[in-house]
Amino acid sequence: MxxxxxxxxxxxxxxxxxxxxxxxxxxxxxxxxxxxxxxxxxxxxxxxxxxxxxxxxxxxxxxxxxxxxxxxxxxxxxxVNQRELTDALAHLESLPGEAGYFTQSFCIDARYIQPFNGERVDAMREIIASDYAGSWLEAPLLTSLILAADRVDSTTGVQMAYLKNWSWRSAKPLELKDPGLIDGxxxxxxxxxxxxxxxxxxxxxxxxxxxxxxxxYFGNYHVWESLVRWDKPETYGVANKRTDVRGDTHRSDxxxxxxxxxxxxxxxxxxxxxxxxxxxxxxxxxxxxxxxxxxxxxxxxxxxxxxxxxxxxxxxxxxxxxxxxxxxxxxxxxxxxxxxxxxxxxxxxxxxxxxxxxxxxxxxx
Ligand SMILES: C[S@@+](CC[C@H](N)C(=O)[O-])C[C@H]1O[C@@H](n2cnc3c(N)ncnc32)[C@H](O)[C@@H]1O
Structure with a gap:
């Protein structure tokens, strides 16, 4: 094998x-x-x-x-047409950063990712919402964006807290990679x-x-939840979690x-x-x-x-x-x-x- x-x-x-x-x-x-x-x-x-x-x-x-x-x-x-994915990733990569919900909530109010990278996440996420929502490209683009953000984060792997000082990897520029689709x-x-x-x-x-x-998991990975849902929820606490983390809706037995x-x-x-x-x-x-x-x-x-x-x-x-x-x-x-x-x-x-x-x-x- x-x-x-x-x-x-x-x-x-x-x-x-x-x-x-x-x-x-x-x-x-x-x-x-x-x-x-x-x-x-x-x-x-x-x-x-x-x-x-x-x-x-x-x-x-x-x-x-x-x-x-x-x-x-x-x-x-x-x-699928792999070329379309390659072109869409290149398009997102070319966007200048623009501070928005993600930068404010997760890079300034909380410090999961450095603001210069957060601004690019904001710009890319807005274009995925406006240009690719509902198309076959939406999921692989979001996957690529989450993985790129994860590579430059400043946590120990969960989003209930972030490091006191920026991690070394958070200083690197965010880079989208092809997620590598699988046959079958x-x-x-x-x-x-x-x-x-x-x-x-x-x-x-x-x-x-x-x-x-x-x-x-809903609280531990609230940043990924919010990035995918793009519902820009109210947040609370030092970790800036979504307010629905506190409710019962997302409890698991x-x-x-x-x-x-x-x-x-x-x-x-x-x-x-x-x-x-x-x-x-x-x-x-x-x-x-x-x-x-x-x-x-x-x-x-x-x-x-x-x-x-x-x-x-x-x-x-x-x-x-x-x-x-x-x-x-x-x-x-x-x-x-x-x-x-x-x-x-x-x-x-x-x-x-x-x-x-x-x-x-x-x-x-
Ligand atoms: C131990 S992790 C699974 C890890 C996975 N095998 C992997 O290698 O990445 C448990 C998963 O269960 C999910 N989960 C928790 N409660 C659930 C439920 N009631 N129904 C479905 N999924 C649930 C969480 O979102 C989390 O992704």
Missing amino acids: RWVKIVLVIKYLGSKRTLVPLLGALVEASGATTALDLFTGTTRVAQVMKRSGKTVTALDSATYSKVFADTWISLDATT HGDAFLGDALQLTAALPAVDIAYLDPPYNQHR FNSRKTMPAAIAKLLGDVNAETIVLSYNNESWLGREELIELCRHRGHVEVLDYEFKRYIGSQIGIYNRTGALVGEPGVRRNLEHLLLAGPKATLKRMIQATEHIEVRVAGEA
């Missing part, structure tokens, strides 16, 4: 960057031709599924994640997995990677100790797949044995455990603008569990396929 390196990466909490080769091998060995990536986030796992020829369904509740999935999963590189077929869905999963098309294999603690066990159980009942792979973590509210028990009704169960360095923000602490530590450094290692459930013969092939794969113990940022 040939693994294609994914060059465009984004800092994302819980991203399965280091597990991608392993997950790809598991999916391949299962013999699947159709695959679901629930909680797709950056779409890294869905991308590896699609690159190996599967027809992929990707779902997440974050609007920026839907944009990533529209770009890398729904679009088929063999059927797929579909992207935006919404709550608990409400949508039962109605998704049946697949051979499903990968489930829900959040495992109280930290909400997976972010609460009280609701999470029932949510996982419902998901495991709803997902229409012959084989499932569930990612979980020893910092979660459910233990390994409880998770195994929850998976049992789906067939045979196997567990693979991997040790990881924790997310970088937890290692160095998270600081606000005045330099005060707003997040404590925590335990540095965690265990990632991969629970496999399905037909015994399929699981046996999958486990065998992992034997030659080395999982690099690395940070997630």
